[in-house]
Amino acid sequence: MTLIVDDPDSSRTKTGEFPCVSCHTDCCKEYVIFVNAHDVYRLSTGLGMAPKKFLEIYGAKDYSLGIQVEEGLIDLALKQNKGGCEFLEETKDVFRCTVNDFKPGVCKSYPFSMKNGKLIQMSNIMCPVDWDLAEFEKMMVSHLKKDESEWKFYDEIVKEWNVKHGTKKSLAAFLKFMLEKVELSLTS
Ligand code: SF4
Ligand code: SF4
Numbered sequence: 001m002t003l004i005v006d007d008p009d010s011s012r013t014k015t016g017e018f019p020c021v022s023c024h025t026d027c028c029k030e031y032v033i034f035v036n037a038h039d040v041y042r043l044s045t046g047l048g049m050a051p052k053k054f055l056e057i058y059g060a061k062d063y064s065l066g067i068q069v070e071e072g073l074i075d076l077a078l079k080q081n082k083g084g085c086e087f088l089e090e091t092k093d094v095f096r097c098t099v100n101d102f103k104p105g106v107c108k109s110y111p112f113s114m115k116n117g118k119l120i121q122m123s124n125i126m127c128p129v130d131w132d133l134a135e136f137e138k139m140m141v142s143h144l145k146k147d148e149s150e151w152k153f154y155d156e157i158v159k160e161w162n163v164k165h166g167t168k169k170s171l172a173a174f175l176k177f178m179l180e181k182v183e184l185s186l187t188s
Helices: 026-030 037-047 105-109 133-164 171-187
Strands: 055-059 067-069 072-078 088-091 094-097 112-115 118-121
Touching (some): 037 133, 067 133, 067 171, 105 112, 112 133, 118 133
Antiparallel strands (some): 055 072, 088 094, 112 118
């Protein structure tokens, strides 16, 4: 989840180095990237690609948050190949995200997230050096707040779907329902 910023200098670490520079994007290789409604919408419209082409389903761990569809109780994530995220590209040992403009919110936020308005660093992070927390917050606070609210929006959509349809409809129907909700929210 290489953090790409407009001005990398503004997010240097305490040691003065931008962490992603000395890293081989381990985060993009190791993690399953779970996505929300806005992430799917941005990737789908930005790439002109049907969601099923880049999504993979995982069995949901949390019954109250998982999507109930004919296929089971599931969560949505980006497809992976042997080298990690399908959107990660390697050229001569240099790794880059090929969907930088539409990458999921969590990819931009890593290794931080916002909970109830508070910035928190995830545990067991893969970054080779420490980030400067204050600099990161200054640079990313608006994105982190937006990411938090998009996840809340997604949780509400999933709850509504589960109550209305339960396991009676397919994943394809859920995706249509979800993308229509995002579109509506963007026009209202
Ligand atoms: S979408 Fe891009 S940044 Fe996110 S995991 Fe995939 S390659 Fe990395
Ligand atoms: S693991 Fe950390 S330092 Fe490495 S690419 Fe990902 S965000 Fe950057």
